[in-house]
Amino acid sequence: MEVISEIEEFINIGIPVGDWIENFVDFLIANFGEVLGAISEIIGTMIESFEGFLFLFPPLIFMLIITLIAAKVRGKELAIFSLFGLMLVFNMGLWEEFIVTIASILTSVLVALVLGIPLGIVKAHSKIVHLITRPILDLMQTIPPFVYLIPALMFFGLGTVPGVIATVVFAMVPPVRLTYLGIKQVPDELIEAGQAFGSNWWQMLTKVELPGALPSILMGVNQCIMMSLSMVVIAAMIGAGGLGEPVLRSLSTVDVGLGFEAGLGVVILAIILDRLFREE
Amino acid sequence: MKNKIEVKNLSKVFGPRPQEGIELIDEGFSKDEILAKSDNTVGVRNVDFSVREGEIFVIMGLSGSGKSTLLRCLNRLIEPTRGDILIDGDSIMDLNKKELIHYRRQKFGMVFQNFALFPYRTVLENTEFGLEIDGMSKEKRREKSRQALAMVGLEGYEEQKPDQLSGGMQQRVGLARALAVETDIMLMDEPFSALDPLIKKDMQDQLLELYEDIDRTIVFITHDLDEALKLGDRIAIMKDGEIVQLGDHEEILTRAENDYVAEFVQDVNRSRVLTAEDIMSKPLALLYENQGPKTALHKMNEEGLTSIFVVDRERRYQGILLIDDVKDMLDDNARDVKKYCRQVPEIDPQTTIDELFARLADLDTPLPVVGEEQKLIGVIVKTNVIANLASEPDEQVKD
Structure with missing residues (x-):
């Protein structure tokens, strides 16, 4: 028994992981303030532009546009669902939050894809990048998303911008992974055919690998959207607007009705987006 | 007749230390011994041959004999470990990446065992792939591709996707793709092996028919002696990465130079003892x-x-x-x-x-x-x- 307690004492030397991370974050803030500011600026502008654009449409017009798109892309059923779903959201008085949520999701997904897909491509071609990114991606995906909120808050303050940043970190993993997987799954014979007819690397990428990986990449896009949506409520904790905000408010006031209404809004948005951006 | 392709003392060793494998080849160890000694696999071993302009040269061997590796060395899809390859008298071993890409576009068309068609492209788009890569204008390459498809008897299927076609038709698309680029040399890697026997025979006949009209040198890989005899002007038989015999039909059939070849040939001659x-x-x-x-x-x-x-x-x-x-x-x-x-x-x-x-x-x-x-x-x-x-x-x- 004595040995065990000695070993325990030995193990319990108190590695200051938390301190290290804190120092690292402090270091980033101190030295890369301008970079962080620029990022914040870009993201903020994107969100505002999307919001501005989406608010241009009167709610009824917006509903009709979505319904038409749904009808065109997926058919009658989704169109009907979209129309009634959107009317319900409007009816519950959550229209403004709904549009704000769409704007921040569009921003998050756009940034996540712009970063994620190229990273997936590089990862598929470089063993070193693959080995380096693998544990990082595991970490990004498994750490409880609440944890992202703290550094996001420290870097970017309160508001929608840190919410989007935290969302990007969380939602970027599937596009990276599925782009990588899609390219890796292109059959060797197709790669050989590409080479045999004299493709250079760019032709190889654009005419053989990416078209072959497209179904997988689209799945990554879909998952990215879904994961962004799941961050909506969480990001509200650091002041991100949208449908998460009434959920949070209802939590503090124990307002079951409001909570459910906002939750329902998220569900409706999730279903519409999922069905629209899915490879069938 | 002029030599189109000359292969000189070509070896390919796969593994952690290929050079070590080469040394062991020179010391005369067998494929198995080299694997045991150094973890290196000999793909192709000191191969010498030349392909004459305009002939169908068949490389035959069982799986693992190194025939596919040898074929891929010819356009450097696989980099040879040692040796030289001359096309029209010029070595292609010194070409840098860019020159090699150019060379592949100009000289080689290739047909693959499992067709290697792009599933997301239509038949026509598949056929024009090589021309597209070479930067030919859309109109021109469409026209050439239509011609190539007509040659293999696939008019009217231009807008289909490969998975809508049967195996034989898919390989016709593969063939058309290689024909469309109008290169001097066509490399065919067991193109008919995945087809069922009747279709296979049709395809062989069609290839021979096409061969009359086109001015190509064809290097054809197969594991089937019947096919080799039917198509090949000359046949090289490979075993363990080496060419064990090279000759025309007559030589292969009547003067087997070792037991391995004899065994192959005996298989064919069995019908001679049919009663x-x-x-x-x-x-x-x-x-x-x-x-x-x-x-x-x-x-x-x-x-x-x-x-x-x-x-x-x-x-x-x-x-x-x-x-x-x-x-x-x-x-x-x-x-x-x-x-x-x-x-x-x-x-x-x-x-x-x-x-x-x-x-x-x-x-x-x-x-x-x-x-x-x-x-x-x-x-x-x-x-x-x-x-x-x-x-x-x-x-x-x-x-």
Whole structure:
């Protein structure tokens, strides 16, 4: 028994992981303030532009546009669902939050894809990048998303911008992974055919690998959207607007009705987006 | 004739330390020994050969013999470990990446075992792939691709996706893709192996037909000696990464240089020992000696025959009665068929096809196959022999 307690004492030397991370974050803030500011600026502008654009449409017009798109892309059923779903959201008085949520999701997904897909491509071609990114991606995906909120808050303050940043970190993993997987799954014979007819690397990428990986990449896009949506409520904790905000408010006031209404809004948005951006 | 491709002392070693493998090759160790000693796998071992301009050069071997590796060395899809490859007299080993890409576009078309068609492209888009890569304008490459598709008999399928086509048709697209680029050399990696036998035969015929019209040098890989003999002007047989024999049909078939080749060839020649018994068919109708001309006529009419074999009650062979003989009998009002029937020489069941061939040539009637106790056990008509020739075309035609 004595040995065990000695070993325990030995193990319990108190590695200051938390301190290290804190120092690292402090270091980033101190030295890369301008970079962080620029990022914040870009993201903020994107969100505002999307919001501005989406608010241009009167709610009824917006509903009709979505319904038409749904009808065109997926058919009658989704169109009907979209129309009634959107009317319900409007009816519950959550229209403004709904549009704000769409704007921040569009921003998050756009940034996540712009970063994620190229990273997936590089990862598929470089063993070193693959080995380096693998544990990082595991970490990004498994750490409880609440944890992202703290550094996001420290870097970017309160508001929608840190919410989007935290969302990007969380939602970027599937596009990276599925782009990588899609390219890796292109059959060797197709790669050989590409080479045999004299493709250079760019032709190889654009005419053989990416078209072959497209179904997988689209799945990554879909998952990215879904994961962004799941961050909506969480990001509200650091002041991100949208449908998460009434959920949070209802939590503090124990307002079951409001909570459910906002939750329902998220569900409706999730279903519409999922069905629209899915490879069938 | 000019040499299109020359391969000089080419070796390919796969593994952690290829150079070590090369040294072991030079010291004379076998493939297995080298694997055991150094973890390196010998793909191709000191291979020397040249392909003449405009010929179909077949590389044959079983799986693992290194034939596919050798083929891929020719356009450097696989980098050779040592040796030299000359195309039109110029070495392609010194080409840098960019030059190699250019060279592949100009010189090589390739057809793959599992077709390697792009599933997301239509038939036409697949066919134009090589031209697109080469930067040809859309109109021009469309036109050329349509021509290539017409050559392989796929007009009207331009807008289909590959998965809508059968295997044979898919490989036609593969062929069209290689034809469209109009390169001098076509590399074909077991192109017909994945097809079922009838389609395979069609494709071989079509390739030979196309070959008449196009001015190409073809390097063709196969594991099937029949195919090699049918298509190849010259055949190289590979084993364990080495070429164990190289020659035309005659040399391969008649002068096997080692047991490995002999074993291959024996497989083909088995049909040479096929006997009358193996190929004969059952007579459609028999006339018993006590039956009259009217019965003979009736039986012949019923089966659409122009002749009928006559047997006694024990089924012993007596002769053959032709339709003209039956007419004579009716005219003469005769009844005894034995007097009118002819004696066609009988065939022993053990006679080989080769011998039969000579005897059938100047004969219009079927041959009776007669077994023990003079019993008629079967008949051989020309079509029996021809059908057997058709399934084993090469080695018979040569004789």
